[in-house]
Amino acid sequence: MLKTSNDSEINDQWQEAIIRISQTLFFQRDDASILSALMPLPIPCRFIDLVLFLPRRHFSCDRDGPRAGPEPDLEQDLPENHSRCVLPVASPRRRFGDVYFTRTDGYHYSQDERAFLRRLAQLLAVALENLAVQDTLRLENEVLRHERDHHRILVDVTNSVLSCLDMDALASEVSKEIHRFFGIDYISLALCENAGENVRLNRYVTHYQAGKPMRREQTRVPLAGNTLAQRALAQTEPLVINLQDEPQWAEDDPHLAAMLREGVHTLCLLPMLFGHKPLGILKLAQYQQGIFSESNLRLLSQITARIAIAVDNARAYDEITRLKDNLEHENIWLNEQMYNSGSFGEIIWKSAAMGALLEQVQMVADSDSTVLILGETGTGKELIARAIHELSARNGKPMVKMNCAAVPSGLLESDLFGHEKGAFTGATTTRHGRFELAEGGTLFLDEVGDLPLELQPKLLRVLQEREIERLGGSKVIPVNVRLIAATNRDLKDMVAERQYRSDLYYRLNVFPILIPPLRERPEDIPLLAKFFTQKIARRMNRTIDSIPGETLRRLSQLSWPGNVRELENVIERAVILTRGSQLNLRLDELQPAASPPVVRPPVPEPAMHRPAPVPLENDETERQRIIQALREANGIVAGPRGAAMKLGVKRTTLLSRMQRLGISPQAW
Incomplete structure (x- = not known):
């Protein structure tokens, strides 16, 4: 025992030791450091060996310092000069283990010394509990930090992909975000597409390589056979494959075989589902191992679910855009409005010449034959085409109009047959051509004589085969369309001069209809003048209820080189100038015409030359x-x-x- 002057001095030494031990213990960060903190302190009770037993581990401490080693046999008999004190290390909430104090100086522990050691064991328990609380808080903080990082990544990726409504931009954003957050080298977004009865995958691939530029590609491949893609689409959980362990997947897939040769071994395929509907696969690959941990797979699955929403949104937007474009085209190029009741709508006529023409219209309307409407500019070829359509069995379907002279030659093919996305610069979406818009109905090609020579064989093929191919595409699309063509040119002369294909001319000229010029049906002019006056005045919110007889007589004497369209222009100008209820048309502007129009289709020569009109x-x-x-x-x-x-x-x-x-x- 320690020799002291009196008991109070011993108690003071023990109290001071307890304070110093407690101050030291609570700054330690692990079990071994807590144990080592006991040894160098000058305490009044000299123990030589100390062993701390905790569940599944123990620490020993002697003059050489603390260590974790093989478990000593503490149950064996102690030597004669050794004594031992075993105390529990426990707090009010839990028991941590036991602590063994062994004395080798030949003395036994006194009652006061045992009390001191019990106090020491209590301090040890408090220090271990404090350490356990710190460990728990550290683990919980790590979990929270990990979850925070995952949520941050999820929010960033979600915000990035959901703002993309174009599929190319979406695929680019997906690859950029996944590479940024996970460092994954190979990202492929494979989307399911229906091609008739078969399903294809439209793959957007991005490959990052160290020291090399990023590589992008887009391909379409059929989804057939026993492939990894089919296996991934058939399940809802991520599929992780090591190509080194399962090389059979690369035997029939050149894409996987190339990846294996490049050293890409680990694949992760995440199915994209939206409302239990498979949209495609997010395929990721990496050179090194361990990137697809359980935590990362859980986060990638959540990201894939957001990508599926973005894909569905982009497809819905693309469909809405397509339908909107179709409606816009129909609004412009199809039926602008339903015409007045009656068989011939706005066709105003009284003459025998028009009566004979409309009889032909009624006869050919019941058939499905191609009609070629001939006539000078402004004779109303479109009205005749509409009448044929309205009297036919196709009147429940649209009539699509296209003016071959009004569309630039470089856009004619795309406008007529449509184009695929990416077919040329600026083709950001797939567009349906006039033939597809007119499906089941009628296509009216005005000014067909202006169709470029290089496009004539393609039109001939449609007439013969009833099928088209979009510009930039390879898919054959059957069409059910009746063709009505119109021209003011002499196609027969153009064929003779090799400006028009003879085979196309004969295909178009199945049932020709020649519209007489306005000068050859003068009895229709008063009716047309009254009709145009009422129509234009109503549009201008004017009231004009009469036309002077002299005005009508003078109108009937003109040769009208511009035909009905020119007459409408003259009436519109007169309505603008009229201030009363009677049409004010200046007679001095209505001089009889003397010469026929220069450009006109072959029609019988007029019986007599008439005076030339005032230039309009x-x-x-x-x-x-x-x-x-x-x-x-x-x-x-x-x-x-x-x-x-x-x-x-x-x-x-x-x-x-x-x-x-x-x-x-x-x-x-």
């Missing part, structure tokens, strides 16, 4: 002015930079003239 603005000249203004305004009609402002007319007036001349703002 030629329809073709007006047409070119409007087209040029639309080009300069990028197709915008109204507004301070619109074509109407450039031409110095009202928006409604310009739209009326564009409709009359068959001009579409979207074509420019």
Whole structure:
């Protein structure tokens, strides 16, 4: 025992030792450091060996310091000069283990010394409990930090992909975000596409390689056979494959075989589902092992679910855009409005010549034959085409109009047959052509004589085979369309001059209809003048209920080189100038014409030459002015930079003239 002057001095030494031990213990960060903190302290009770037993581990401490070693046999008999004190290490909430104090100096522990050691064991328990609390807090903090990082990644990826409505941009954003957060080298977004009865995968692949530029590619492959893609689509959980362990998957897949040769071994395939509907697969690959841990797979599955929503959104947006474009085209190029009741709508006639023509219209309407409408500019070829359509069995389907002279030659093929996405610069979406828009109905090709020679064989093929191919595509699309063509040119002469294919001419000329010019049916002119006066006055919110007889007589004497369209222009100008209820048409402007029009299809020569009219603005000249203004305004009609402002007319007036001349703002 320690020799001291008195008991109070011993108690003070023990108290001081307890304080110093407690101050030291609570700054330790692990079990071994707590144990080692006991040894160098000057305590009044000298123990030589100390062993701390905790569940599944123990620590020993002697003059050489603390250590974890083989478990000593503490149950064996002690030597004669050894004594031992065994105490529990326990707090009010839990028991940590036991502590063994062994004395080798030949003395036994006194009652006071045992009390001191019990106090020491209690301090040890408090220190271990404090350490356990710290460990628990550290683990919980690590879990929270990990979850926070995962949530942050999930939010960032979600915000990035859900804002992408274009599929190419979506695929690019997905690869960028996954590479940024996970360092994954190979990202493939494979989307299911239906191609008839078969299913294809549209793959967007991004490959990151150290020291090399990023590589992107897009391919379409059939989904057939026993492939990893089919296996992944058939389940809802991620599929992780090591190609080194299962090389059979690369035997029939050149893409996987190439990856294996490049050293990419570990694959992860995550099925994309939306409402239990498989949309595709997110395929990830990595050179090194261990990237696809359980935690990462859980996060990647959540990211894949967000990508599936983005894919569905992009497809819905693409479908809405396509339908919107179709509606817009139908609004512009299909039936602008339903015409008046009756067999021939707005066809105004009284003459025998028109009566004979409309009899032909009734006869051919019941058939499905191709019709070629001939006539001078402005005779109303589109009205005759509409009448044929309305009297046919196809009247429940659309009639699509296309003016071959109004569309630039470089856009004619795309406009007529459609194009696939990416077929040319600016083709950001798949577009249906006029043949597809007219499915089940009628396609009216106006000014078919202006069709470029290189496109004529393709039109001939459609007439013969009843099928088309979109520009940039390879898929054959069957079409069920009746064709009505119109021209003011002499196609027979063009064939003789090798400006038009003879086989196409014969295909178009199955049932020709020649519309007589207005000068050959003068009895129709008063009816047309009254009709146009009422129509235009109603549009301008005017009331004009009569036309002077002399005006009608003078109108009937003109040769009208511009035909019905020219007559409508003259009436519109007169309505604008009229201030009362009677049409004010200046008679001095209505001089009898003396010469027939220069450009016209072959028709019988007039019986006599008539005087020439006062020069009016030629329809073709007006047409070119409007087209040029639309080009300069990028197709915008109204507004301070619109074509109407450039031409110095009202928006409604310009739209009326564009409709009359068959001009579409979207074509420019």
